[in-house]
Amino acid sequence: MNAGQRWEQGIEHNAKSVELYKRIAKLDFEQGDVFCFKSGGDGDNGEHLMYLLDQIFEPVEDTAPVRVQKICPHCQKPFKGLATATRYCSSACKTLAARQHGREYHRKKHHKKERP
Numbered sequence: 001m002n003a004g005q006r007w008e009q010g011i012e013h014n015a016k017s018v019e020l021y022k023r024i025a026k027l028d029f030e031q032g033d034v035f036c037f038k039s040g041g042d043g044d045n046g047e048h049l050m051y052l053l054d055q056i057f058e059p060v061e062d063t064a065p066v067r068v069q070k071i072c073p074h075c076q077k078p079f080k081g082l083a084t085a086t087r088y089c090s091s092a093c094k095t096l097a098a099r100q101h102g103r104e105y106h107r108k109k110h111h112k113k114e115r116p
């Protein structure tokens with residue numbers, strides 16, 4: 001992911017990038033301000049430097065998110081889903097499972113109420 005893409009997506013600078021940038025900017029300022037670093041605004045050279053440093057400290061691959069083999073907890077069908085986000089094979093299963101859970105939840109709640 002390049003500096004432009006990082007800017008567009010509003011990705012925060014790595015803490016190490018910020019620290020290193022501040023040290024470089026301070027040194028440059030003390031020694032003639034050759035680079036005339038500025039940060040905090042769109043297109044500022046300091047921001048660009050930090051995005052470059054981000055790529056060194058925290059490289060983000062351009063490849064598609066990793067998909068892993070999973071089993072849908074609703075229909076038991078194997079499917080490929082995102083490592084973290086997906087649980088069910090389809091939105092239909094997700095809805096059905098949620099409805100089922102909702103019913104179970106309400107039934108239990110209701111059952112509790114009936115008890116003395």
Ligand SMILES: [Zn+2]
Pocket residue numbers: 072073074075076077088089090093
């Ligand atoms: Zn399913």
